Amino acid sequence: EPAGKDTGPALAYAASEVRARFGEDAVMLCLPSDHVVGDGFQETAETAVDVAARTDGLVTIGVEPDRPATGYGYIEPGDDHGDHRGVAVFREKPDAETASRLVDRGCLWNAGMFAWTPTAFLDAARSGPLDPLVDALATDADPATAFERVDPVSVDYAVLERAADVRVVPAAFDWDDLGAWNALGRLLDGENAVLGDATTIDATGNVLASDDKHVSVVGVDDLVVAAYDDRVLVVPRADAQRVREVVAALDAPF
Incomplete structure (x- = not known):
């Protein structure tokens, strides 16, 4: 991507490139790089690709929650289509009480894994925040110039929450998101x-x-201690998602 502007512009650019190189019948499988997946991932991914090709809809993979997590968005499934469900509603990252209600109602975590044809995605991206970028890419504009026309925005907000036809394929594999330090506590024995x-x-x-530092802890429980380069982070595991606040504070001008 010519500039880091979150997942919306990046995936619009990717869709434009895929369509130009491989044609309108290609199917994109969009996967984050910081997830851990278990056995059964390939089968689920193949189902998502097949549904995208068969329905020309936008397809997301939904993970069955094992806890009321507040760091993930949620999907409320709709009509049953056999190997997938329609998406009734996307729910933003909730507070703890709302997360518990969503889990009890059978909602799924939005894992941020998607499948669609480039044309289906680019058509759905119009009439929203990505419209200026989609128009620019369609006229063979320089990607860097095209990216200047849009603000950073997630694909969920820019496209999926606005699209008319979104499907969800339930994940048939173990999954975890390494986007926060506390995830290591679930993965390492x-x-x-x-x-x-x-x-x-x-x-x-x-x-x-x-990295190359020795870390010692004495008489403390449920902390995250991360020491990399010249920075040290200490935070309760329950507040690991608040690392974003630290990044924002460090990036803010003095």
Whole structure:
């Protein structure tokens, strides 16, 4: 992508490139790079691609929640079509009470994995925040110039939440999102999840990660301690999603 402007512009640019190189009948499978997937992923991905080709709709993969997480968006499934469901409503990242209600109602996590034809996506992207970018790309404008016409925006808000025909394929595989440090605590075995060199004394439930530094914790529980380059982060595991606030504060001008 010519500039980092979140997932909406990036996927519009990708769709334009795929259509130009491979034609309108190609199907894009869009996958984040920071997810962990288990057995059964290939079968689910193939189903999503098949549904996208068969229906010409926008397809997302939905994960069955194992906890009322507040860091993910939710999908409320609609009509049953056998190997997939319609999407009734997308729900933004909820508070804890709302997340519990959504899980009880059978909603799925929006994993951010998608399948669609480039034409179906670009048509759905019109009449929304990405419309100036789609128009520019259609006229063979320089991608960098085209990106200047839009603000950063997620594909969920820019396209999926506005589209008329969105389908969801339930995930038939184990899944986790490594977008926050506390995810390592779910994936690494042991009293404490350790990535790098660390010593723990009278400490449990911690996530410790470092590059070339030794990290020691004594008498503390359920913390994230991450030491990389010249930065050290210490945060309760329950607040690991708040790392975004730290990034924003560090990026803010003094």
